[in-house]
Amino acid sequence: MTTEPPRSTAVTGVVTADVLVSLSGLEFLQRIADGRFPAPPIAELLGFEPKEVEMGRAVFVSTPDSRLYNPIGSAHGGYAATLLDSCMACAVHSMLKAGQGYTTVELKVNFVRPLSADMGEIRAEGKAIHVGRQIASAEGRLTDARGRLLAHATTTCLVFSFPASRGVGEAPDGAKSGMAADPHEGA
Numbered sequence: 001m002t003t004e005p006p007r008s009t010a011v012t013g014v015v016t017a018d019v020l021v022s023l024s025g026l027e028f029l030q031r032i033a034d035g036r037f038p039a040p041p042i043a044e045l046l047g048f049e050p051k052e053v054e055m056g057r058a059v060f061v062s063t064p065d066s067r068l069y070n071p072i073g074s075a076h077g078g079y080a081a082t083l084l085d086s087c088m089a090c091a092v093h094s095m096l097k098a099g100q101g102y103t104t105v106e107l108k109v110n111f112v113r114p115l116s117a118d119m120g121e122i123r124a125e126g127k128a129i130h131v132g133r134q135i136a137s138a139e140g141r142l143t144d145a146r147g148r149l150l151a152h153a154t155t156t157c158l159v160f161s162f163p164a165s166r167g168v169g170e171a172p173d174g175a176k177s178g179m180a181a182d183p184h185e186g187a
Contacts, residue, residue: 087126
């Protein structure tokens with residue numbers, strides 16, 4: 001008998017909270033990269049995929065196209081920022097233990113060159129700099145196929161433990177479903 005979660009048949013989606021919290025960050029990300037778990041919907045929306053995942057490092061690849069253009073005819077900066085946020089946050093995630101999560105609290109992006117549909121595949125590489133009990137930081141580089149720097153970034157992430165009594169996205173005890181608990185209630 002195996003404890004391995006079943007291979008996903010979905011192309012995109014999210015896993016259940018119990019699966020998410022049962023795996024280390026690296027185990028979870030490797031399952032996305034090798035197709036055992038579905039790719040997150042944002043990856044399909046913006047057309048990127050994991051290329052490499054290891055402890056403290058994550059690489060995504062994508063090919064910009066004209067659907068991503070802003071009014072002045074280049075790929076929107078939000079596309080580059082999302083690729084960098086994703087690779088850096090996943091570099092942090094790869095360092096977390098089972099039951100831990102993270103969220104981006106700060107993102108700083110420097111745009112060096114414009115992105116366009118004729119440049120081919122680009123690569124977003126994130127590396128964890130420091131992962132502590134509550135705060136983590138990472139750096140990222142976005143490069144073209146020739147290795148030219150397109151953008152670079154840094155991030156700060158909040159590291160937290162998922163509560164054992166509830167799953168990811170569930171309301172705290174006493175809160176109405178879909179509504180955040182008021183921290184001042186009952187004070």
